[in-house]
Amino acid sequence: MKKTILATALPLALMGAVPASGEETMTISPNGSRASRIGPTENFTGNVLVDMLFDVDENKRAIGGHVTFVPGARSAWHVHSTGQ
Numbered sequence: 001m002k003k004t005i006l007a008t009a010l011p012l013a014l015m016g017a018v019p020a021s022g023e024e025t026m027t028i029s030p031n032g033s034r035a036s037r038i039g040p041t042e043n044f045t046g047n048v049l050v051d052m053l054f055d056v057d058e059n060k061r062a063i064g065g066h067v068t069f070v071p072g073a074r075s076a077w078h079v080h081s082t083g084q
Helices: 001-014
Strands: 048-054 064-069
Touching: none
Parallel strands: none
Antiparallel strands: 048 064
């Protein structure tokens, strides 16, 4: 029982640790606080809405989004220049 409590308490304690200088920080946005945008026609056919989850910055070369497809919409053939 003591091992179970220790195994649970240690990760919880570490979650509150402050990152060392120079490490990446996290920005938390409330749900719905970022505006949806219409998906670009070069990547989609039909109407899609894109809710960006994160954008490119100096530490990342990728973006992430939640895409909602209306009936009949599809992902158009496209490539990702920096990989997928």
